[in-house]
Amino acid sequence: MNAPVPFAIKICGLSTPETLEAALGAGADMIGLNFHPKSPRFVTLERARELAAMARGRTAIVALIVDWDGRRAAELVEALKPDWLQLHGSETPDETAALRRVAGRPVMKALGIAGAEDLGAVAAYRGAADRILLDAKPPKDAAFPGGHGRPFDWSLLAGLDPAQPFMLSGGLDPANVAQAIGLTRPAGVDVSSGVESAPGVKDPARIAEFIAAARKAAAAVQEGSQA
Numbered sequence: 001m002n003a004p005v006p007f008a009i010k011i012c013g014l015s016t017p018e019t020l021e022a023a024l025g026a027g028a029d030m031i032g033l034n035f036h037p038k039s040p041r042f043v044t045l046e047r048a049r050e051l052a053a054m055a056r057g058r059t060a061i062v063a064l065i066v067d068w069d070g071r072r073a074a075e076l077v078e079a080l081k082p083d084w085l086q087l088h089g090s091e092t093p094d095e096t097a098a099l100r101r102v103a104g105r106p107v108m109k110a111l112g113i114a115g116a117e118d119l120g121a122v123a124a125y126r127g128a129a130d131r132i133l134l135d136a137k138p139p140k141d142a143a144f145p146g147g148h149g150r151p152f153d154w155s156l157l158a159g160l161d162p163a164q165p166f167m168l169s170g171g172l173d174p175a176n177v178a179q180a181i182g183l184t185r186p187a188g189v190d191v192s193s194g195v196e197s198a199p200g201v202k203d204p205a206r207i208a209e210f211i212a213a214a215r216k217a218a219a220a221v222q223e224g225s226q227a
């Protein structure tokens with residue numbers, strides 16, 4: 001988990017061929033297909049297979065699951081052949097490592113951040129997850145654990161080990177992603193609500209705007225660190 005990773009832009013919760021094509025055309029590095037039934041971005045396996053067939057070889061396909069067991073995850077991998085699994089529930093480090101082993105795919109583990117005390121979890125997943133995604137902690141009464149369009153306090157990440165790569169998410173959008181990248185210097189960014197016109201309805205123009213802004217900001221950070 002400590003090796004440098006190329007900057008990755010992930011568009012999560014795509015559910016139609018048109019918006020997937022918008023993300024692919026704009027250069028998304030990763031696309032997320034959401035298998036959590038309570039999510040407004042939920043896709044059936046049939047729809048996911050249709051979208052994955054369009055995306056394969058053009059971007060990394062990420063299957064997002066919440067607190068699944070290994071058998072179920074392995075069946076999904078067999079049926080969909082995603083490049084990654086994203087674990088967005090309360091999977092422990094041991095469960096994360098076991099899912100990675102059983103499913104035979106790299107895993108991205110999402111961790112909810114609301115305060116400095118939440119950063120302690122990051123070290124616990126070293127060796128268990130291939131990538132860490134730092135997301136805003138969901139509201140207490142939330143029906144699902146991600147995709148709420150709320151940022152967390154990015155200044156908290158100053159307390160993180162600078163050698164620890166992470167992807168950033170939570171309330172990012174085309175207008176704030178450059179500032180977020182400049183402040184936190186993540187290895188990638190992930191967005192859902194910020195490129196939508198309504199929950200679950202992705203907006204092709206906002207997807208393109210987000211990717212352009214993130215790409216430009218990541219290049220500026222890269223140039224700055226080489227100067």
Ligand SMILES: O=C(O)c1ccccc1NCC(=O)[C@H](O)[C@H](O)COP(=O)(O)O
Nearest residue numbers: 012039146147148149170171191192193
């Ligand atoms: O997006 C969802 O509906 C969702 C449901 C259940 C678990 C995770 C979910 N989303 C995870 C993501 O990867 C989102 O991109 C991330 O939480 C950021 O979301 P947003 O703040 O809406 O950009």
